[in-house]
Amino acid sequence: MRIVQIIDSLEAGGAEKMAVNYANALANTIEFSGLVTTRKEGLLLSQLNKNVSYLFLNKKGKIDLSAVFRLRKYLKENKVNVIHAHSSSFFTAVLVKLTLLKIKIIWHDHYGISQDLKQRKSTSLKISSLFFSGIISVNDALKNWAVSYLWSSNVVYFPNFISDFNDSEEEIKLNGIDGKRIVCVANLRPQKNHKLLIETASIIRDKFPDWSFHLFGKDFKDSYSAQLFQKIEKLKLQDSIFFYGSINNVGQVLKQCDIAVLPSLSEGLPLAVLEYGLYKLPVVATHVGEIKKVITSHHHGIITESDNLSEFSSAVERLITHVDERQAKGVNLHKFVELNYSEQSIIQEYVLWIKSLPNFADNNSHK
Structure with a gap:
């Protein structure tokens, strides 16, 4: 199993942290774990495990064909068979899939404004969902929305998980009084x-x-x-x-x-x-x-x-x-x-779910 996480930036945010958490956890579990940042790097880059393969695309504009082909080359060289796209990075994943038809896309929905999903509409996401092999939602409301709105039959709920991996030597002394x-x-x-x-x-x-x-x-x-x-x-x-x-x-x-x-x-x-x-x-x-x-x-x-x-x-x-x-x-x-919410239990479920995707065993996207 060879999986790459894709995220638009590595600034400190929930979706970005989860992309790093998945990449780090999978580095100790599967044959190949990578992480691709499309638009911008950030603070979370320092938290990436040294065993995770990393690529920064430096994508310019919504459609950057040179970035798409750099990503295609990276996926082929590393024989990747699953792209795990977080939040808005699904668009880049779909563009590269059009050049590597056998590769599978998993889309991870981290949408934080889940109080009124009736107002959430996205034509590009809906069309792109035709290319998703599966969708991960971080709560039940998002799962129900995906089932009713998107065109993907394989929707699953996985909660976020935490990892205490941190390679930063930055020392921070807080203001205020200890204990208060x-x-x-x-x-x-x-x-x-x-x-x-x-x-x-x-x-x-x-x-x-x-x-x-x-x-x-x-x-x-x-x-x-x-x-x-x-x-x-x-x-x-x-x-x-x-x-x-x-x-x-x-x-x-x-x-x-x-x-x-x-x-x-x-x-x-x-x-x-x-x-x-x-x-x-x-x-x-x-x-x-x-x-x-x-x-x-x-x-x-x-x-x-x-x-x-x-x-x-x-x-x-x-x-x-x-x-x-x-x-x-x-x-x-x-x-x-x-x-x-431990890393171990959720990653175990995640790997089993990936293996259950249709035609996963026959997926040779790098060829």
Whole structure:
């Protein structure tokens, strides 16, 4: 089995992390594991296992035939029989399949705004799905949408999984007081709802001035980002909220924190919550996407309604004031994540599913 992951960039995001996670995990499981980045490299490149073959296409524009033929050459030279295309990279995968008809495409849907999928339409994706041998959805809502909207009969749900592989030597020392830090790992996008987090920080600052909030994620330098920093300044929270941008070593950061939050308005299955669990952090998160599948009960964390400031801030306050409960939730979440979202169990299912695809055994795409 020879599989290549394709992703448009390696900037720090959920789909990008999963492309790296799959490539790294498969490097120890199958004959050949590769990863191809089409448009842009990024921080996550440093997390790629040395046993993973890597190609950067540096694609220019939506249709770049020279990039397609560079990819074709790479696939043939490495005798690849499956392309695992993540998110919007499916288009590049389909273009190269038109020149290598026997190669199989698996499309991985990481769509994060799964609250109202009725509005999700894509003609190019629908047509491209005719060329997919299978589709992986990261939650049940996306699976049902794929079954009803796309033209592929082999749709499966695999949850995201976490890997603690990290080759970064970057050292990050957080601001604030040890034992009194709250962390949020989320790119600065509207659906992540940092507004709720900032308003919560204002309430917590007034009651517990020693506690601080630490935000990690990509700043797109857009109007949303500008509004957030203006709000922090207006509420005079510069000494309570610290923003660090994108980083390589999330694990090193989480080890220095005591409570983790995710105030999203919409989600798929956020890797951040799984990472929180990996590092035994108690979590306050909103009831969106598949979060309830991870925080299945009050023993694992606290779930609040989306965009409810009173509920969210009260939940954070509870974890601050109830130390034993806070620690117990973190340990319980850790056990649950290790049992249900481990790399080993999901990769095993994934490989079996790939082998079950029609005509997989006869696939000689490199010829």
